[in-house]
Amino acid sequence: MIRWENQIHYLRDYVILFLLLVVSLVLLNSNSNPQIRWLHAASVGLLGTFQKSLTFYEKYTHLERENEHLRERLARLSFENSLMKEAYLNNIHLKKMLGFKKRARAHLVVAQVAGKSSLGFARAILIDVGTASGVAEKMPVVTDQGLVGKIALAGPHTSVVQLITDLNFRASAMIQRSRVVGIFAPSGAGKFFLKDVPIQADVQPGDVVVTSGYSDSFPKGIRIGVVTRVTEKKNGLLKTIEVNPSVKPQDVEDVFIVMKSRTK
Amino acid sequence: MTTLGYLLVFLLFLVTQTVFVPFIEIAGVRPDVLLIFLAIFGMKRERIVGTVSGFGIGLIQDLFTAGFLGANALVKTLTGFLVQPFSSEKSRETAVGFGWRFFWLAFLHDLLLSWIFAWGNTISVWFFLVRFVVPGAVYSTVAALIVFAVLPGSFFSSDD
Numbered sequence: 335m336i337r338w339e340n341q342i343h344y345l346r347d348y349v350i351l352f353l354l355l356v357v358s359l360v361l362l363n364s365n366s367n368p369q370i371r372w373l374h375a376a377s378v379g380l381l382g383t384f385q386k387s388l389t390f391y392e393k394y395t396h397l398e399r400e401n402e403h404l405r406e407r408l409a410r411l412s413f414e415n416s417l418m419k420e421a422y423l424n425n426i427h428l429k430k431m432l433g434f435k436k437r438a439r440a441h442l443v444v445a446q447v448a449g450k451s452s453l454g455f456a457r458a459i460l461i462d463v464g465t466a467s468g469v470a471e472k473m474p475v476v477t478d479q480g481l482v483g484k485i486a487l488a489g490p491h492t493s494v495v496q497l498i499t500d501l502n503f504r505a506s507a508m509i510q511r512s513r514v515v516g517i518f519a520p521s522g523a524g525k526f527f528l529k530d531v532p533i534q535a536d537v538q539p540g541d542v543v544v545t546s547g548y549s550d551s552f553p554k555g556i557r558i559g560v561v562t563r564v565t566e567k568k569n570g571l572l573k574t575i576e577v578n579p580s581v582k583p584q585d586v587e588d589v590f591i592v593m594k595s596r597t598k
Numbered sequence: 599m600t601t602l603g604y605l606l607v608f609l610l611f612l613v614t615q616t617v618f619v620p621f622i623e624i625a626g627v628r629p630d631v632l633l634i635f636l637a638i639f640g641m642k643r644e645r646i647v648g649t650v651s652g653f654g655i656g657l658i659q660d661l662f663t664a665g666f667l668g669a670n671a672l673v674k675t676l677t678g679f680l681v682q683p684f685s686s687e688k689s690r691e692t693a694v695g696f697g698w699r700f701f702w703l704a705f706l707h708d709l710l711l712s713w714i715f716a717w718g719n720t721i722s723v724w725f726f727l728v729r730f731v732v733p734g735a736v737y738s739t740v741a742a743l744i745v746f747a748v749l750p751g752s753f754f755s756s757d758d
Binding site for chain 1: 616617620623626645646649650653656657660661662663664666667668669671672675676679714715716725726729730
């Protein structure tokens with residue numbers, strides 16, 4: 335009788351373990367579910383509010399606002415300049431289409447970093463704007479220097495930004511000079527690469543890497559960084575291109591969300 | 599120690615993990631103080647208590663961090679289940695004994711968690727062992743030893 339009780343006791347532990355593992359796996363599989371994302375965004379937002387209350391730079395509101403305004407202007411000009419350069423290079427490539435003039439303008443929303451989050455390979459920051467300001471998931475996040483990341487979760491008043499340093503971050507990118515396209519990705523060891531570039535492609539150290547505009551998330555022409563090293567393996571098919579990002583995401587305090595890019 | 603006492607200590611650990619731990623990050627590596635709580639809480643209790651606590655703690659941690667929801671719940675459920683074999687039979691725990699056992703628990707925990715986050719990435723096992731798993735486990739162990747020195751001995755003894 336006691337033996338049976340022991341066996342039931344022993345089995346109970348395994349049954350509970352099995353059930354909880356199943357629940358965890360279901361949760362892991364439901365990360366794209368809107369309700370789950372809303373709950374996650376709301377709880378991270380709650381933390382962001384708490385973290386923000388601990389920061390003391392809010393005392394300097396006047397200076398902060400002025401600084402914010404100037405930075406926003408600088409970022410907008412820098413972004414527009416980048417897009418204009420893109421438009422100029424496009425025009426060279428599309429000589430037969432003279433008369434078609436494309437100009438892009440970006441609508442930027444300023445945000446402050448309210449907190450930082452990292453877990454294993456995940457790298458993210460919390461910012462103090464959310465869906466109430468028009469922010470939505472997958473929107474690019476930039477500074478006047480270049481790409482910081484993209485919105486991973488958007489709550490009402492806070493959002494989570496997946497940084498370019500996050501191991502699962504990917505962006506379709508290209509060499510601005512030669513229009514060679516690849517995938518920008520971090521290595522996890524503090525290095526960044528432009529992947530999937532064929533060995534015969536024209537890439538030199540010093541080339542500027544920008545977003546290609548081939549994905550839903552990033553409009554064309556946002557500066558990512560500069561090529562620092564190009565190596566080729568003997569009998570290899572692809573180049574190894576190391577990129578030095580223009581922005582150190584862990585150091586940013588203010589960022590801008592690129593709301594939309596309109597052409598006219 | 600009463601349930602309310604444990605709940606208060608847990609809240610203290612939770613605030614520390616989510617608000618203060620980001621400030622002591624070294625090269626992308628942070629200690630997991632909620633794992634320390636789970637280890638201390640689970641080592642002297644029934645296996646089922648450790649398992650359920652692991653799930654609850656992991657789920658709360660998932661909700662307040664920007665990773666995948668469910669990743670910590672999964673890993674901490676397993677850690678909570680495995681925590682008992684890492685407990686000491688001795689009535690009086692020593693810092694070295696506790697630190698040694700905790701290191702291996704943290705190593706297993708970080709290995710599983712990194713594996714989930716690195717899923718689908720072509721990264722060598724050695725790379726993420728050396729870059730994240732071992733440093734993370736060492737950092738958590740150092741933090742666990744500080745907790746061991748600070749918390750009263752009753753916290754480390756069985757309530758049974």
